[in-house]
Amino acid sequence: MCIAGCTTSLDTWKQGNTQVPTLVVLCLVSFVVLLNSGCKQITIGGKERPLLTHERIEGSVQIGVQKETNENKVQGNTTKANRMEILETLRLNTKGNLYHPNLLAYTAAIGLGLQQQRFKSDRGTDNTKGMVNEYDLTLDMFRNKSYPLNLYTNRSDVTRSRQFAGSIRSELEQSGGMLNLNLKDWPMIFQFSESEINQNAFGSSSQDDFFKTDERFKYSTSHSFSSSSKLRFGYEREDTSERRLASSRTSIRDKYDLTHDLTFGAEDWHRLDSDLYIFNFSGDSNQKRLRWLENLRLKHSQNLRTDYRFSFNERETTGNVNSETRGRIGFRHKLYKSLTTNGNLFTSKSDTGNNIELENEGGGLVFQYDKFNPFGQLRSSYNVQFIKSEQTGGGTSINVIDEQHAYDVSSMAPIELDRRNIVPGSITITGSGGIPLYDPVLDYNIFENSGRTNISVVIGGEIFQDAVTNGGTINIFVTYEFFAEPEHKNDILTQNFSMRQQFDNGLGVYYNHRNRREDISSNVTEVTPDEMWANTFGAEYSNKGLSLAAEYLKENSTQLEYNSKRLRAGYNWSISHDTRAGIQTWNFWNDFRGTNPHEVTVFNVGGQLSSRLSDKHTVSGGIDYHDDDDSQFGVTRGLDWNLELQYNFRQLSFITGIRSDFLDNPGRERDNTTFYFRLLRSF
Structure with a gap:
């Protein structure tokens, strides 16, 4: 009967029926049960056992009801919609093996049921019925061999809620596998997968609806020439397609990566890393990338290390080619336990396309000081960098x-x-x-x-x-x-100083200063230098469940002036042994000056509560309020809250709850409420 059913399903699939994966899994499950109940016993290692075994079949029966209402207002036009959904689902799962666990071990799960939905909107009423098809099958083969193989296929149908938006339903089907060839000199891994996701939103923009397919293949291998020399190669291909209401996009990506690691010297203190990476992309725009990297690190002592780095990058996009050749030398020195010094010198030459070339050279120093003191720990750093650049071409x-x-x-x-x-x-x-x-x-x-x-x-x-x-x-x-900008020369000096004192009582205070000075000259036109300085003052406090933070930033620039103030507070505590609560709030004030002055004020407050009322009852809930006041783009306000009650007694569980979210954007208002309950009996 199973073989006939599978054959019929295959013929149906050839005619376009998408239910074949579920029927195939049904046939497999039926096959397991049939073999286990009447198949011939075999002898392995002197012991008799069935050819195909499975552990105890576990499962559950669930009924779920969800009612969702939505109201949208866009530029004065109001639309309303209601959705009622009833799901009745039977789920079964088991695991076992064929002949021997090392030959083939499997885990199998299946969910079957009926879905009934009633959708009512301003355009009318629609009633639909359909099947719930979920499955998950994993096969592990030849575990102890030099060629272990893993295969999987699964399908899920999930509806999830979102913050400040209506619920969204995602139907996902995916399958794939991985083959390891544990060869002595050249071990290899082959991976392949394909997935298909169909997402539909209720009470939200149709922009949230999409259909996406993804196919991937990966190959990797490695070879050890010696204990200190190892070569690796990897290849990956990804073919992706996405379709939305008003657009569709496809892309193909190919990645090639060849690396080699070499350690040498006394106790393998020194290391040379080489990397050649190629990336090809085709889609809305065609891209090709090439990266060649050599990195030599020498360890002269426990406290002194130097590194030497060379890189070449080339990128081609729709006929435009740009490239960069870069060289860098650096050092790292540690004095006692407190002071670490890093330094570097570099030079680079770039061809950005369109007859524009850029040459850079410069260097930098970083001093980092960490010291424990009677009050706690002091951390400070000073960073200075100088860059001299010359651009030819432009405009x-x-x-x-x-x-x-x-x-x-x-x-x-x-x-x-x-x-x-x-x-x-x-x-x-x-x-x-x-x-x-x-x-x-x-x-x-x-x-x-x-x-x-x-x-x-x-x-x-x-x-x-x-x-x-x-x-x-x-x-x-x-x-x-x-x-x-037209061709020019410029010298840039940047400095950054920071200091933080962390006290043992949980208080931390910090200060940061950044500045940038630029000397720019051009024979073609006058170019405004990009100079700035910024000061940041802040304090943080954390003790048990309480956390507080405050920060003030002031930035002046020849391009843009910017001020920012930030406050944060949060508290998590145990009201009792069975009850926990938390609250968080933050407030930001951002003031942008310059040619387009505007202010942005953001306020958010939220809280959560979870309480175990008895051995069988648990209640939980949360609330989140958001207010974004932008003098340029308007005011956005949102409120999201939920409340849920759970009942668990032995193998019976019951969950009911309500979730509501409201979002008011400039020109648009959205109000969504969802009520749900689920009754589950496990066996």
């Missing part, structure tokens, strides 16, 4: 591709792009590999001030949500066009 536009910046939810600070004189309309922001492409209205805003361009992330937008999902931070990649 033309240059493209910058994938300039990387980090966005931190907790700081909410705007992101300043590296170049000056940027064309605002040329800016695009993406995630890694060009996916996703973020929206310049829903996800971020652009503002200019005195030749500098900044990115302000929109609360509740996709960059914000991706950062929250990623633990609070995310890397974004910015592509833009800027106008290169």
Whole structure:
């Protein structure tokens, strides 16, 4: 029966049926049960056992109900929607092996059920029914051989809530494997995977909906010529495609990386690292990158080390080639336990394309002093660097591709792009590999001030949500066009001094000073030097569950003046043995001067509570309020709160809760409330 069912499913799949993976897993599970109940016994090592075994089948039956209401107001137009969803699911899981655990061991899980959904909006009412298809199958083969193989396939269907946004449903299917060839001289690893994700948002912008496929292949090998010489090679190919409501993007990335490590000298004190890296990208823009790196590190004594570094980088983007050749020598010296000195000299020559060449040479010193004292620990440092540069050519536009910046939810600070004189309309922001492409209205805003361009992330937008999902931070990649200044020479001197005293009672105070001096000359036109100085004063206190922080920053510059004040406070405590609570708040004041003066005030307060009312009952909840007042882009206010009650008794569990979020952006208002309960019986 199982074989016939699989054959029928295959024929159906050829006609376009996407249910075949679940039916295949059903056949596999049925196959396990059939063999275990009536298959022939075999003898291994003098002991009889079934050919195919499995441990006790465990599982659960669950019923879940979720009701979600949403109201959107965009430029005075209001839309309302309601969704009711009922899920009835049976899940089973087990593990076992075929013939012997070292031949084939497996873990298998499957979830089957019925999904009923009623969707009501201003356009009408829609009722749908469908199957819940989830599975997870992992095979480990030939564990103790020189060629272990791991294969997996799984599918999940998850609905999750988001801060200051409606819930989102993600259907993920993925499969892959890894083969290790443990050869004596050239061990190799082959990895392959493919995934498909379909994401749909309720009560949010259709920009959140997307369909994405990803195929990857990795190969790596290594060879040890001796105990002190090792060669490694790696190759990776990634083929990605993403489709959204108004756009679609595809990309192919190939990476080649060849490295060699050599240690030599007495007790292998010295080391030479070599690296050759090639990267090819095809998509919206075609890119090729080449990096050659040589790094020699010599250890002269326990307290003195020197390093010598050479690098060559070349990048080609849509016909434009730029390259850099760079050399550097440096040293590190440690005096007793307190003072560490680092120094370096460097020279580089760059061809940035469009007949623009740049030569740099310079050096720097860093003194770092750490000392324990009767009050605690004192840390201080002084950094000075001098750069002499000469640019030939210029007065033309240059493209910058994938300039990387980090966005931190907790700081909410705007992101300043590296170049000056940027064309605002040329800016695009993406995630890694060009996916996703973020929206310049829903996800971020652009503002200019005195030749500098900044990115302000929109609360509740996709960059914000991706950062929250990623633990609070995310890397974004910015592509833009800027106008290169005419040929010129300049000398730049930068200095940085910092000092921090950490007291034993938990108090810490710090001070930081930065300044930059620039002497610039040009035979073509007058160029304004980029000079600045900044002072930062701060204090932090931490004791048991209490944390406090305050900081003041004042920056003056020939390009931009900027003042910032920051306050933070948090307290986590145990009200009783079974009850814990926490509260956090922060307030930022940012004042931008220059040609585009504006002020930004950000306030956030939140709290959490969790209490075990009895052996069977637990209640938890949280609230978060956010207020972002930007004199240029308007006021954004958001409120997000949730409350949940859990009941657990032996193998029975019950969860019910409510989550509500409200977000008011300039020109747009969103209100979402979700009620849910789930009843689960395990066996």
